[in-house]
Amino acid sequence: MFFEMKAVTVQFGGLTAVNNLDLSVEDKQIFSLIGPNGAGKTTVLNTISRFYQPIRGQIVFEGKNILALKPHQVIRAGIARSFQNVELFANMTVLDNLRTGLHPLLKSGVFSSSLRLPGFVKEEKEVLKKAEEILEVLEIRDIAQEVVKNLPFGLQKMVDIARALMVKPKLLLLDEPVAGMNPAETERLGEFFRKLRDEWGVTVFMIEHDMSLVMEISDRIAVLDFGMKIAEGLPTEIQTHPAVIEAYLGERDESA
């Protein structure tokens, strides 16, 4: 299996945020993790990225136990992520933000970069080429020199995803990628995720509340409620799954 979580449990003090979770994701698919607010979705992502340590369970990526790795080593292994609230350098340009996405992989250290040694210059050229290629595919090349804080939120989210792609990940983790986007931007991004899967061979693991996007582009969906997986299957199966309908209706009742 490409990516697997086995019996993973994550606790915060007395609270069990993720409870005995099994998940399997196949190579080159779009996998969505959905569920009501507070279900534990972001905790799952933060556990895969190694920000949180589970008290039990295993996470295996391409046969490797990633619980033995540090966050930057997870990136080197081929897993990159975007953030729910966009964690970019607001005062830097789009291009410079993309450059920072590559830092976990760069060979040149501060020493060679400050002296601009040949290896560093070559690396810099490659970085620039890669950044421009990603911006081109996202159709946002025109904003390369813009300062991030001046961009609308939808574009900032795209830049955040572009930065995650700089390491050429095999598995891309996305935390609510279309939150705050308008329908046109959402559609554009949905198309882009398909392109990532079909043309770049990237597996997309996404947390998302926009159900029409999730149902449209996911190959498989898993549903969390109170930290437990209550359903998994094809979009058509999830849409009609009684436990899923119940979980979402329950949420609506609470907010009413």
Ligand SMILES: Nc1ncnc2c1ncn2[C@@H]1O[C@H](COP(=O)(O)OP(=O)(O)OP(=O)(O)O)[C@@H](O)[C@H]1O
């Ligand atoms: N760092 C933390 N410390 C303590 N409790 C936490 C922490 N992170 C999350 N929790 C709790 O764990 C539970 C799951 O939260 P999580 O953010 O993973 O849910 P979610 O499904 O991503 O929700 P949302 O859709 O609202 O983003 C919640 O009860 C939350 O309050």
